[in-house]
Amino acid sequence: MHRDELGDLAAFLAVADERSFTRAAAKLGTSQSALSHTLRRLEERLGIRLLTRTTRSVSPTDAGEQLIAGLRPALEEIDARIASLSALREKPAGSIRINTSWHAAETILWPAIERLLPDYPDIRFELTQDQALTDIVAGRFDAGVRLGERVEKDMIAVRIGPDLRMAVVGAPSYLxxxxxxxxPHDLTRHACINLRLETQGGLYAWEFERDGRELNVRVDGPLVFNAVPLIMKAALAGFGLAFVIEAQAEDEIAEGRLVRVLEDWCPPFAGYHLYYPSRRQLSPAFTVLVNALRYRS
Structure with a gap:
């Protein structure tokens, strides 16, 4: 393989993942025009079109999809081999990209990273916060963080936090x-602050359980957000009831600014887990992070 070809293939995969020359160029640290030239050069060399381009989007052709299927595992193996070289260094080094929710990043990941950075200055951490169930392999993340019940079966999951509970809360003035x-059925007669799910685009159905009986309630109200901090602000302002992780509202509940209701319908559930592909070869840097995050009750 010519020495330029590997870089061209990596550029193609970045464009295919991002579905955008602009976003891929920013990710690779190059210009959009240079990236476009690289992809045209690759297609000319292979003699086949790999990408379908429109004014609004970029998507792989059938040939491009076939190339991706074989290319991604090969590049992941190269990345793993390069990362393993850090074992020869005095201290672990390398980059770790994690897809996570805002709450897990704030309460678990950042405290661990803050402790690690002084002792491991050559490790670079990148946290991408979103509420969607992102495909970490397609997004080329090293790992993701999800609630234990939502981790795919083909992933290795490491528990990094205690059990959690949900809480229905409202301002004293609202109640x-x-x-x-x-x-839970009474919620249909209340103003409730809805959460928009990024993955399906639908509204989150509030989930309850008591004595083994599960109940999902579709609530309604004047406000819909896709971020919990805004839901909390609206609840504190008295605009309706909110359904959040108990820990996200514990200070407000303790101070009396929010009041909890339906507590007996909110049992504990599996907390946050770090997950990653089972075939992943763990780098020394990633091992350091896993050991720092591992939950010890």
């Missing part, structure tokens, strides 16, 4: 004006 729900 004084509208009363307290006593069962």
């Amino acid at each position: 004084e004006a509208h009363g307290r729900p006593t069962t």
